[in-house]
Amino acid sequence: MTRTDYFHDPNAPTPNSIKVAVSALVRDESGRILMIHRTDNDMYSIPGGGLEAGETVSEAVVREVKEETGIDVDIVKMIGVFSNPDHVIAYDDGEVRQEFSICFIAKPTGGELRTSSESKDVKWVAVENLSDLDIHPSIRLRISQGLEDRNGPYFT
Secondary structure (H helix, E strand, C coil): CCEEEEECCCCCCCCCECCCEEEEEEECCCCCEEEEEECCCCCEECCEEECCCCCCHHHHHHHHHHHHHCEEEEEEEEEEEECCCCEEEEECCCCEEECCEEEEEEEEEEECCCCECCEEEEEEECHHHHHHCCECHHHHHHHHHHHCCCCCCEEC
16 A cells, blocks of 8 residues: 655644554664665655554554564664644555554664665664765654653643
């Protein structure tokens, strides 16, 4: 399924759903960030996806990171809640979502990098090289908030 991300776009379609999503900023021992090249919108992103019935938010984070990257993680702390109504995601099946994602910092505990049906490339990227990648502004915000030394979670 393909998707189109609209951000502060007056021509964006009207959302018809909200789904709880999770994402994770995963950094290795060198400080590099785990990034995926998404198959649905052809942009780079931190791993993440939708919460499924019967699982906790933390279970969803661990599952999504493993599914998309092959890396096992433990959650360290919450970065924040990202629910910008000006970020609209339209899918080719007619669903149009308003962004709602809970983002976490996670540390790798094992596994090996691999791609999936949702990621055509998976790699560790140095913070200073992130500007070389096509990353949606909403994901850049999650990364920047995760790199800040905050006392509490960010939220919109």
